[in-house]
Amino acid sequence: MPRTLRITSRNAAFQQWQALLGNRTKRQRAGEFLVQGVRPISLAVEHGWEIRTLLTADGPGLSRWGRDVLETAGAPRALLSAELMRELGGKDEEAPELLAVVGLPADDLGRLPVRANPLVVVFDRPTTPGNLGTLVRSADAFGAAGVIVTGHAADPYDPKAVRASTGSLFALPVVRVPSHREVLDWAGALDVPVQIVGTDERGPVDIAEHDLTGPTVLAIGNETHGLSAAWRDVCDHMVRIPITGAASSLNAAAAGTVALYEAARQRRSA
Template sequence: MLTNPRSPRVRAVAKLAKRSARRDTGLYLLEGPQAVREALDSAPDVVTEVYATEGALERNRDIVTALTDAGLRADIAEERVVAAMADTVTPQGIIAVARQRPASLDDVLSRGPKLVAICHEIRDPGNLGTIIRVADASGADAVILTGDTVDPYNPKAVRSTTGSLFHIPIVMGAELSDAAAATQRAGLRVLAADVGGDDLMAVRAELAAPTAWLFGNEARGLDSEALAFADRALRLPIYGRAESLNLATAASVCLYESAFAQRT
């Protein structure tokens, strides 16, 4: 049993909350039974280490079975050790370390995608994680991250995906110009979600075509240079008195509008 929260092994896991450590090691944190369960179910090969309290394993016997099926085992640790590893204030007793597995832009586009989300300069990990989750739920084929978008392996982003991180390909580090041009060559229209665009309701019928939605920074949106890469800019109509929608909510509506149109 691991009992020392200051041991080098525990510190190495805890450092994965920092982007520099994730970049240097290619590893990241999974916190809580839901994240570990999804990883073992969808991508057991990425899981390298699991740490858990005895109580957490008793409460989650299915995870013990999944670990055995994957040829893995959990290292038993005291609660204070798991707490020292975790990024959350109230960890749920199970922590895993996983290998990052980003997809390549060429590979994603070679599969003939119909719906893609391009996230440009998004800085809030909760927003990014929610968009990844919505892209998964709406049946999108990939999420492409461009510019200085937050790391999808940030612990808060990982938690916000609620497991969708393992269900949908994520392309990291692409230039927006390259991503837009490549998706257009693959037969997708690039539609920018922008408050200055045309009313989305006026072009709903066009959303049945293969589409790459472009979403910008929470505060600044998309600048003129970024908008120039899109085929068209569209806005969501506001029928009430709200000033605007937050990024994750707007992205949810856009992706689902395309999903509905493509399935009608």
Template sequence: MSTRLPVKPPDISLTAALTERSARVVAAAKLQRHTGRRRAGRFLAEGPNLVEAAARRGLVEEVFATESAAARHAGLLAGLTVHPVTERAAKALSETVTPAGLVAVCRVPDTDLGEVLSAGPALLAVAVDLSEPGNAGTLIRLADAMGAAAMIFSGHSVDPYNGKCLRSSAGSIFSVPVIVETDTAAVLTALRAAGLKLLATTLDGDVSMDDADALLGEPAAWIFGPEAQGLSPVLAALADHRVTIPMAGGAESLNVAAAAAICLYQSARAQRRG
């Protein structure tokens, strides 16, 4: 006569926890899309460097970590809300070829143009209709390195909180205010009203960078156009000065990030000299 072993009832609490965790992963995955980030006011920061930088700003809401990543970065994760996930789930949340196994859901910082301008900034960077996230991230990093008070993306620029832009910023997006405004004309009007000179780089500018030291020593906002065609003639005409970067070689123009590096450095240098 056979004896039937008792069937162990399912652990309801464990099942509920796994279901909740799966729902959190699904919700986090939606933040890989611009519409998801805009609706939620949240974004994903992947990898220890970005997670640490976001945590220093107090922006991290929760972290998804594989077992191995949690062990490697135990000190970083101390005090944060951490959800263990499988390698497969971590890959679903990753936008990189080699997932770090560490992804944080972060709040978009509350930044306001009026607040930045009320502090009397000496240097600002404005990108108009910038479409390449790598360039956007590099501009954020440059603005941070050169001591700009903020990096402003206007018009139909790329979302600065997408994964590639975040990685290209190398964490600087958590160090310098990043402002997104759709109305470029309104932004430029506000900057001029705050006492900032509007400077644009053009191939046929009225001032050479070599002769612009006095001009660059004043509080200024540099305006950079999209990668392919640069600033439109209409927007360039709104600037107080159009500055040309002298080029002795055969290149006809510079990448927007290269031009921004020269312009922001020259302004920061002139302002340091007083």
């Protein structure tokens, strides 16, 4: 049986877990992050992620869900007071039943599944964890093979990004790379030619008029400046999402969601 720790104070172990919530550097150094919420924890276990520790409140017995997670994950358990669990859970009014400390996967493009007709999303330099998590959720919902995050960007393992993904972070690969170059090398090594399609409000073609049924890398720019000049230069096509009303543009995650829906629509009809 996995060992059980009992944490009664804000000791070194607690401080390490707390640092995982707000300090990206410490997440990277420790190679782990803290996961909050029933669905994200369930999907992390279901998809075989490395569960390093399960944190539970030292109090009433666990629910059926909590017992199942403990049994399936087989990870060491730490019992914390309700007050300490509330601090880590991010909710003032109640202590979460379970929290999970999960190992970070490698940022390796080899994690992306090689499919005959891949659809992969690139998010270039996203600045907001919530937007990044939302796009991961949309990529999962509309059948993308994975999400690639390029450049100096928000962290997909930030608690806000994990929550916004509603667990989809654990269902499809999300890989961080320094620039467009790594993506081009990966795409060039595939057995099929891949088109790179960028989105821009001034793109010359409406997205619905461009064929997205073949192997595609769909590039979404960041919230303020859109795609970088480097990404624009390597895109084979630039498309726009037509909008009306007083809005000058769409939120980056919303634009990515629309583009993914259009790709899925075309592929269903092909």
